[in-house]
Amino acid sequence: MRAVFPATPLLRNDFLSARHGADVWLKREDLTPVRSYKLRGAFNAMRALDGQAVACASAGNHAQGVAWMCAQMGLRGVIFMPVTTPGQKIDKTRAFGGRHVEIRLVGDFFDDTLAAAQAWCAESGAHFLSPFDDWDVIEGQASVAVEMLEQLGGPPDVLVVPVGGGGLSAGMLRYLRAEGAMPEVRLVEPAGGASLAAALREGHPVTLPDVDTFVDGAAVARIGARPFEVLRQVPPQHVLRVPEGRLCVTIQEMLNVEGIVLEPAGALAIDALRDLGPEIEGRRVVCVATGGNFDFERLPDVKERAMRFAGTKKYFVLRMPQRPGALRDFLELLGPDDDIARFEYLKKSTRNFGSVLIGIESTDPGSLRALEARMGGLGMQWRDITDDPTLGELVI
Incomplete structure (x- = not known):
């Protein structure tokens, strides 16, 4: 090695x-x-192939390790990657493997990519290299x-x-x-x-x-x-x-x-x-x-995930009365270190209340807890959606 x-x-x-x-x-x-570390396993598995072509299914480190070893050992490699793989990862894999590696983009999901790689190996006689399930x-x-x-x-x-x-x-x-x-x-x-x-x-x-x-x-x-x-x-x-x-x-x-x-x-x-x-x-x-x-x-x-975990960023859906000055009333509740990072509001012409999606950052999680207490003290209605998995994926 x-x-x-x-x-x-x-x-x-x-x-x-x-x-x-x-x-x-x-x-x-x-x-x-x-x-x-992925090139270690690739090296050990590939050094016994005696010129046999190798294939793998990966969109990350395993693909790059196999590609680099193909170039070092002069072996042909076919790297199967999902169609959705970021261009940066494709380019790095291609750069590591050079002329020794062919990249094939197959499937939107990894299971489809894996099946394509294994099927190609069965047809071509190439060696399929698992990223981990191989002695x-x-x-x-x-x-x-x-x-x-x-x-x-x-x-x-x-x-x-x-x-x-x-x-x-x-x-x-x-x-x-x-x-x-x-x-x-x-x-x-x-x-x-x-x-x-x-x-x-x-x-x-x-x-x-x-x-x-x-x-x-x-x-x-x-x-x-x-x-x-x-x-x-x-x-x-x-x-x-x-x-x-x-x-x-x-x-x-x-x-x-x-x-x-x-x-x-x-x-x-x-x-x-x-x-x-x-x-x-x-x-x-x-x-x-x-x-x-x-x-x-x-x-x-x-950064977003870190702040949400630390409690220094929260997302709320507010139920706000549709009257002049309602937004100003809410803004006066903010602390000196509270910063609005996101604000979306659509006025409903046939309703007395509208919904506001608001993201707030602060330097101290205690500041956002104090904001919630002040909102509760005024009888405001809101929902904290910071950790809601569905709304987090679709809205945040």
């Missing part, structure tokens, strides 16, 4: 160490040539643990690893067990895609009915069957679930304070430190930062 790309650094982070009263180190997988891929991802032990001089006290399909966590844990170097392990999933927690409850992999795809690198509806063979030994209480809104706070902090660009999945392990509290005080902790392929066009969405 070293002939193809260098080891990623294991760096102590003073900011996180001071905050959590621990010795916190980051395994920086965001610093590989493709800005994620060679799992073994390749274990190289993160190999490097960690070498760089740290042994295992940490606590290891925090994100889980999506389970390839990385299964590879690392399998290797550490074999070496007799197992630290305490905490696995981390996004709250909207906790497929490992569901599998541990049922005793086998299950398919989640709904998945929040915001953490696109780890929000997987079903844990891989092979990874679960390794991870089924993990105690359920050692699998943490991170709320997407809080994760956005962590992404912003790492960018603004540390200058580290992390994708949502790449920040999972760091965010989970908030839940560990006294468990890690005074101990050496390694967090695996799995990737940094962050599209900055998503930054407004990250």
Whole structure:
């Protein structure tokens, strides 16, 4: 592997160490040539193909890892991506693979893309490369643990690893067990895609009915069957679930304070430190930062989610009387730090009251709670739709 790309650094982070009263180190997988760990599994699986073409279905890091390895090994690769894949991801995959890679856009949904890739492999004899449910891929991802032990001089006290399909966590844990170097392990999933927690409850992999795809690198509806063979030994209480809104706070902090660009999945392990509290005080902790392929066009969405989670931004539907001065009466209720970020009103000619959609930002969540108290004191009618999933998707 070293002939193809260098080891990623294991760096102590003073900011996180001071905050959590621990010795916190980051395994920086965001610093590989493709800005994620995915090229490790791709390398290990593809080095035994002996010239055979390879295909995968992915719109993200797996596609880029496979494409980069195709160029390094001189293999033909066909990357199947959904038609809805952002152009930036398509362009990066094409740049990594160059003339060795063909990109095919198939289907509006990933299941259609996956079916097309597998069907093409069956017809052409190409090797289908799963992003996580493949023993060679799992073994390749274990190289993160190999490097960690070498760089740290042994295992940490606590290891925090994100889980999506389970390839990385299964590879690392399998290797550490074999070496007799197992630290305490905490696995981390996004709250909207906790497929490992569901599998541990049922005793086998299950398919989640709904998945929040915001953490696109780890929000997987079903844990891989092979990874679960390794991870089924993990105690359920050692699998943490991170709320997407809080994760956005962590992404912003790492960018603004540390200058580290992390994708949502790449920040999972760091965010989970908030839940560990006294468990890690005074101990050496390694967090695996799995990737940094962050599209900055998503930054407004990250900021929005972070503010809503922190309570510094709220959306209300107000029932306002249709009379002159009614809006002025409401504006006088606002505090000195309250800022209107959105306002929509349509006067109804046949009604005494109209509805107003209003978004308000503040520097302190207490200010917005005080605003609600003042509105209640005047008998105003409103509905807080900040966390309403349906209205949030359709309106906000």
